[in-house]
Amino acid sequence: MSLLADLLLKVKHHQQPRKDIPPGLKNIILDSNKKEALKRRIILLSILFALTIISGLMAIYLMQSYFAGPPPSQTGQVAQVTKEVGGRQLIVDSQKKRLKTVKTRESKGKEKVGEDISEEQRIKEEAQPVQEEKTQQAEVSAAGVEKPKVDTSEKDAYLYMARNYELKKDYSNALSSYKKALNIEPKNYRIMNNIAYIFLQLNSFEEAMDYLQMAINVENDYVPALINMGIVHARLGRPSDAEGYLSRAVILEPYNKHALFNIAFFYEGQGNYDRAQDYYLRLQRTVDINGYLGLARIKEKLGRTDDAIKIYRDASRIEDLDPETRKLINERIRILEVK
Structure with missing residues (x-):
C-alpha cells in the first residue's frame, strides 16, 4: 500500500506545470527588453534633436529676412522720381513690373494748373535715373562656350x-x-x-x-x-x-507717357498749339493727368473757356488723383467761371 501511494505521488508531481523560468532565459529576456527601451529612447532623442536644429535654422532665416535691407531693383526697371524745373514741380512716372517695386520719389509734385509757363520752364525734366539691369552670372555664346562668370x-x-x-x-x-x-x-x-x-x-x-x-x-x-x-x-x-x-x-x-508729355510741352512752348493738342490728347487717352491739364491750358490760351472748364471737370473726376492737384483744378474752375 505504501509503495502504491509513492507511485501515485510521483505521477501527480510530474503532471503539475513547471512554474519556475530558467535563470539564463530570464536574463536574456530582461536584457532584450532593456535594449529595446534604450533603442526607443535614442530614436526619440534623435528626433527631438533634429526638430530643435530645424526650428533654430528656421528662426535664423526668419530673423534675417525680417531685418534685411531692401533688395536691389529688378531688371530694366525705371525709377519713379519727381523732377523740379525752374521752380515748378513736374512728375515723371515709372515703368512698373516686373518692382515694386522698388521706386524712388523725391517729392510729390504736380504741374500747376492754369499757370503761365515761362520759356525756361517749357520742357519737363524727364531726366530719370534708370535702375540697373543685373548682369547674368554666365552667358553662353553662339559657339556654345560658357563665358566667365562676372561678379556684379x-x-x-x-x-x-x-x-x-x-x-x-x-x-x-x-x-x-x-x-x-x-x-x-x-x-x-x-x-x-x-x-x-x-x-x-x-x-x-x-x-x-x-x-x-x-x-x-x-x-x-x-x-x-x-x-x-x-x-x-x-x-x-x-x-x-x-x-x-x-x-x-x-x-x-508711341505710348510712352514721358515722350508724349515732353513733345507736347515742347510744342506748347513753341506756340504750336495744334501739334501740342495732338500729343496732349494722346496722353489724355492714357488717363494721364498731364494730358488733361495740357489740353485745358491750351483751350484757355485759345480763348475757349467753356472747353477748358469741361476738361478740368473731367480731370477732377479721375479716381486716383492726389488731393493737392484736385484742389488746384477746382480752384481753376472757379476762377474761369467768374470770368
Whole structure:
C-alpha cells in the first residue's frame, strides 16, 4: 500500500506545470527588453534633436529676412522720381513690373494748373535715373562656350549708394558712385543716362549731353536718353535738335507717357498749339493727368473757356488723383467761371 501511494505521488508531481523560468532565459529576456527601451529612447532623442536644429535654422532665416535691407531693383526697371524745373514741380512716372517695386520719389509734385509757363520752364525734366539691369552670372555664346562668370556685387553696391544719395539730393556723391559703377561696366548705357540726369540737376548741360551721346552710341534706340537729349537741346536754345530727338522717342514708343508729355510741352512752348493738342490728347487717352491739364491750358490760351472748364471737370473726376492737384483744378474752375 505504501509503495502504491509513492507511485501515485510521483505521477501527480510530474503532471503539475513547471512554474519556475530558467535563470539564463530570464536574463536574456530582461536584457532584450532593456535594449529595446534604450533603442526607443535614442530614436526619440534623435528626433527631438533634429526638430530643435530645424526650428533654430528656421528662426535664423526668419530673423534675417525680417531685418534685411531692401533688395536691389529688378531688371530694366525705371525709377519713379519727381523732377523740379525752374521752380515748378513736374512728375515723371515709372515703368512698373516686373518692382515694386522698388521706386524712388523725391517729392510729390504736380504741374500747376492754369499757370503761365515761362520759356525756361517749357520742357519737363524727364531726366530719370534708370535702375540697373543685373548682369547674368554666365552667358553662353553662339559657339556654345560658357563665358566667365562676372561678379556684379561691387557695381550693384555703387548703384545702390548712388540712388540713396539721389534721394537725399546729394548729387555730388551720387555722381561719384555712378561713375565708379560705370568704371566697372563701361558700356552700360543706363548708368550713362543716370549720370546725365545728375548733370541736368546741376544745370551742367554740356556734361549731360556728353554722357547722353555716349549712351545713344551704345544703344541708339534707348528712349530715356533720347528724351533727355531733347530736353538738353531745348534748354540750350536748340529747338530743331530738341524736336528731332523728342519725335524719334515718340516714334519708337508711341505710348510712352514721358515722350508724349515732353513733345507736347515742347510744342506748347513753341506756340504750336495744334501739334501740342495732338500729343496732349494722346496722353489724355492714357488717363494721364498731364494730358488733361495740357489740353485745358491750351483751350484757355485759345480763348475757349467753356472747353477748358469741361476738361478740368473731367480731370477732377479721375479716381486716383492726389488731393493737392484736385484742389488746384477746382480752384481753376472757379476762377474761369467768374470770368
